[in-house]
Amino acid sequence: MTATTETRAGVTPAADRPRRGRRRGAHGRVHPGLWFFPVPALLLYLVFFAGPTLQAFQYSVTDWDGFSADFANVGTSNFGSIVSNDDLFRGALTNNLKFLFVVVIAQTALSLLLAVLLQRNSRSSTALRALFFLPAILSSVSVAFVWKFMYDPNFGLINQVLGGIGLDGLRSAFLGNADQAIFWVALAQVWAHAGQLMVIFIAGLQQIPAELYESASLDGASQWQRFRFVTWPLIAPATAIVVAYTTIQSFKAFDLILGLGGNPPKGSLDILSTRIYTTFTNSKFGYAAAESIVFMLIIAVVSLLQRRAVRLTQHGA
Amino acid sequence: MVGSLGRRVVLGVYALLIIIPLLVVLTGSFKTTEQLFDAPFGPPSTLAPTNYGSVLTDASMGTAFVNSTVVTVTAVALTLVIGSLAAYGLSRIPGWKGFALYGFLVLGMAVPAQSNMIPQYVLWQRLGLLDSRLGLVLVEIVATLPVAVFILTGFMRTLPRELFEAGSIDGAGPWRTYRSIALPVSLPSLAATAIFLFVIQWNDLLYPLLFIHDPAKVTLPLALLNFQGEFLTNYPLLFTGVIVASAPLVVAYVFLQRYFVAGLTAGSVKG
Structure with missing residues (x-):
């Protein structure tokens, strides 16, 4: 604990020092011209981003189709349908939660494992880090096409390899198998982003003072115990970031789903973002707006619950 | 370090999992469909950018x-x-x-x-x-x-x-x-x-x-x-x-x- 505060203090004095000296004269010296600097950003943001966000609430209580001149106010009935009798939305929600669950667990575990293995700054570690990070800069549509071929039931790489080594029994239809399809997409997502999150873990691991490991070893701690009682509690901030980011990413996996599941995606691969988009393209603007507000709420709730869960596991540790 | 061999195996396998699909995509872009299906891992028989021509113009x-x-x-x-x-x-x-x-x-x-x-x-x-x-x-x-x-x-x-x-x-x-x-x-x-x-x-x-x-x-x-x-x-x-x-x-x-x-x-x- 003391060690972390020490490193923190070591990083920030430059930012702290001047502020103290300024306090008194601060208000007198603020040049009025400074107020002009955020104006372009604020104007664009108000008109083209914040305004439309508020309008989504306005649309959500209508049955507007997007082009008719008039529309009816339907109160909360859109929300009622979404919650109680919309199988498509519920299917998308279920798929999205499955996807989220698998990606968060697998991607966090894999990126942490890779980070632990590559935390030392040797030449080979640096090279491997660069390689593992590479898929993160590809567009999700590109990643989708790479994996479309991996998963192709007839000519795909995975089935060919399985056939080649005599494991024909394991050949699979992958995306063609409705029960499993979403998990196969989750795997592609992990492939694309584990290396990106590994970097965050490496930064966290490199902040842990070596003395802590040394004293743990002197106390006779095994490798696993050192991980469990030194590494895991001390990389808590990195874990929180990785989990939070992965969660948001799992709700945003729009491009990957369209690339692998088609446009509009088949039911077994529909997630919330693609569902809203499909409702919208079917000219149900009011209903899609209501879905988008429920979507925003779901993300907020899941993120909150997760922050709690992460905190709990780390207090336990 | 105890897991030195294990470390190498894990890193090696993961490196292959990243490299192979990307390599198949790169070499595949110089193949015909038949060539790709017959030998996805093989090198392309030609480096003529036929596919690139059709993708850039037709598509x-x-x-x-x-x-x-x-x-x-x-x-x-x-x-x-x-x-x-x-x-x-x-x-x-x-x-x-x-x-x-x-x-x-x-x-x-x-x-x-x-x-x-x-x-x-x-x-x-x-x-x-x-x-x-x-x-x-x-x-x-x-x-x-x-x-x-x-x-x-x-x-x-x-x-x-x-x-x-x-x-x-x-x-x-x-x-x-x-x-x-x-x-x-x-x-x-x-x-x-x-x-x-x-x-x-x-x-x-x-x-x-x-x-x-x-x-x-x-x-x-x-x-x-x-x-x-x-x-x-x-x-x-x-x-x-x-x-x-x-x-x-x-x-x-x-x-x-x-x-x-x-x-x-x-x-x-x-x-």
């Missing part, structure tokens, strides 16, 4: 490449200018007012694109900005402005105030201070932000999909997605499209790796 990837370049370069540059102006002002306005404006701007990071895209579509339609590169530039700017302001303000807040005070004593106004002090010292942060924005905007599918229907205005991810319908399982052509769409970023990554990692990490830490 309008050439047009898409130009559009993507124009839209992304313009949008990234404008986002950086507008975002750094805001970051400079907001990091120097003291008290709650500056902080409230900053909070209002970065709150946008919590709004998923799907939540305001419908009213945005209607607004863009009224302004005649659908099917236009200008409209695409505008939406990319406002969609990424919150995170750009977040990263840049975070950096500018760490700059020591003496730096700016020295300027004011010499009689420089805020504009001079922004141009000749704040921007130059923020270069590393600007570079990382630029790359982060470039990756996001270059790869964006959602807004082109919503706003662009004219084949002459499509960007690369959209052109690529449209392959799905056209060349259902013509994998060599799909692969060629993937290479064309990814090449600029991958080449830039080779040279500017540090900035890519810094930029994408800064972007994800926002969470």
Whole structure:
């Protein structure tokens, strides 16, 4: 604990020092011209981003189709349908939660494992880090096409390899198998982003003072115990970031789903973002707006619950 | 270390899992469908860019490449200018007012694109900005402005105030201070932000999909997605499209790796 505060203090004095000296004269010296600097950003943001966000609430209580001149106010009935009798939305929600669950667990575990293995700054570690990070800069549509071929039931790489080594029994239809399809997409997502999150873990691991490991070893701690009682509690901030980011990413996996599941995606691969988009393209603007507000709420709730869960596991540790 | 062999095995296997699919895609872009299916791992028998020719001309990837370049370069540059102006002002306005404006701007990071895209579509339609590169530039700017302001303000807040005070004593106004002090010292942060924005905007599918229907205005991810319908399982052509769409970023990554990692990490830490 003391060690972390020490490193923190070591990083920030430059930012702290001047502020103290300024306090008194601060208000007198603020040049009025400074107020002009955020104006372009604020104007664009108000008109083209914040305004439309508020309008989504306005649309959500209508049955507007997007082009008719008039529309009816339907109160909360859109929300009622979404919650109680919309199988498509519920299917998308279920798929999205499955996807989220698998990606968060697998991607966090894999990126942490890779980070632990590559935390030392040797030449080979640096090279491997660069390689593992590479898929993160590809567009999700590109990643989708790479994996479309991996998963192709007839000519795909995975089935060919399985056939080649005599494991024909394991050949699979992958995306063609409705029960499993979403998990196969989750795997592609992990492939694309584990290396990106590994970097965050490496930064966290490199902040842990070596003395802590040394004293743990002197106390006779095994490798696993050192991980469990030194590494895991001390990389808590990195874990929180990785989990939070992965969660948001799992709700945003729009491009990957369209690339692998088609446009509009088949039911077994529909997630919330693609569902809203499909409702919208079917000219149900009011209903899609209501879905988008429920979507925003779901993300907020899941993120909150997760922050709690992460905190709990780390207090336990 | 106990797990030295285990470590090598894990890292080796994972490296293969990254390299092999990418290599198959790269070599596959020089093959015919039959060659790819017969020997996906084999080297191509020719390096004649037949697939590249057909993808760039027939499948309008050439047009898409130009559009993507124009839209992304313009949008990234404008986002950086507008975002750094805001970051400079907001990091120097003291008290709650500056902080409230900053909070209002970065709150946008919590709004998923799907939540305001419908009213945005209607607004863009009224302004005649659908099917236009200008409209695409505008939406990319406002969609990424919150995170750009977040990263840049975070950096500018760490700059020591003496730096700016020295300027004011010499009689420089805020504009001079922004141009000749704040921007130059923020270069590393600007570079990382630029790359982060470039990756996001270059790869964006959602807004082109919503706003662009004219084949002459499509960007690369959209052109690529449209392959799905056209060349259902013509994998060599799909692969060629993937290479064309990814090449600029991958080449830039080779040279500017540090900035890519810094930029994408800064972007994800926002969470």
